Amino acid sequence: MTLTETPLDAGTQADLESHFEATIARNDRIEPRDWMPDGYRRTLVRQIAQHAHSEIIGMQPEGNWISRAPSLRRKAILLAKVQDEAGHGLYLYSAAETLGVSRLELTEMLISGRQKYSSIFNYPTLSYADVGSIGWLVDGAAICNQVPLCRTSFGPYGRAMIRVCKEESFHQRQGYELLTTMMRGTDEQRAMVQESVDRFWWPALMMFGPPDADSPNTAQSMAWGIKRNTNDELRQKFVDMSVPQAEALGVTLPDPDLAWNDERAHYDFGQPDWDEFMQGVKGNGPCNAQRLAHRRRAHEDGAWVRAAATAFATKEATA
């Protein structure tokens, strides 16, 4: 069923709506040319754009360490990872473009502060151990969040997620391997890892979004099959997955309330500082201004590339 440009009569409108609802109920995919409610389209643009922006802004904290990697091997791994994030941004902007917005429009929304990116990238990277913590905890949280998104109801988003998740698994492993190596090193290196984990643990928990009771979008996004789990479900999954990994690594997670609960068969854990989260979401996080200024500068510096590419495409089209 395709979008029509002529106004729909009431019967046709009802048919389109019931076809959409039936597709969602069967857990089938909605494709770009299918009719979809405006709210569904808006929610997808918001989430996919935020996701794409996160991948691109997320290159900055780790990119900070490329020139100071401790060995050629570590530099090659980090370079590959940061380049992968650029690729993820491109798949996601392409998925968003199938909904009728352009990458340029989305980029302008980001650099003018009208669209968001993940709160996690507002925190600074202060030591090389942060490259490991980001891989282990941040990519680990991303995997928990994104594996279910491979089954999201919008086709292009779900298909992009499959490849992204495969690459994120490699990212998580390289982070864990880096931390394992450092933990087998000197006391100073072990202290660096612990200090880094102490800083990244709570922000990683915040990545899943506000508690379900305070999440305005979850219920509708679940009903539309855009999200497959609630924020709290995914946060719990992440904690359950991370505790044994922390034990194997030999680091302490900075939460005095962390304890196995036999009855629930899950770990109990404390709450992140949700005021700090909201400040970050509103653009007042520790590195927010710096991240956006850098992105704005890169966009302006790339103007000649866009102009040249457009001129070439125009020439080809008229040749």
Ligand code: BYC
């Ligand atoms: N940060 O109703 P809610 C990566 C906002 S990058 C900032 O629960 P929703 C990587 C939310 O947008 C991967 N804002 O919202 C890259 C909403 O505000 P608006 C990043 C957040 O959308 C480089 C409000 O709070 N992953 O892996 O149902 C290196 C209320 O929230 C955040 C994705 O983007 C946040 N953490 O659920 C390493 C995953 N959380 O928009 C790694 C895709 C919430 O109404 N996104 N907000 O003004 C999602 O799954 C969902 O959008 C969220 C939020 C779970 C994040």
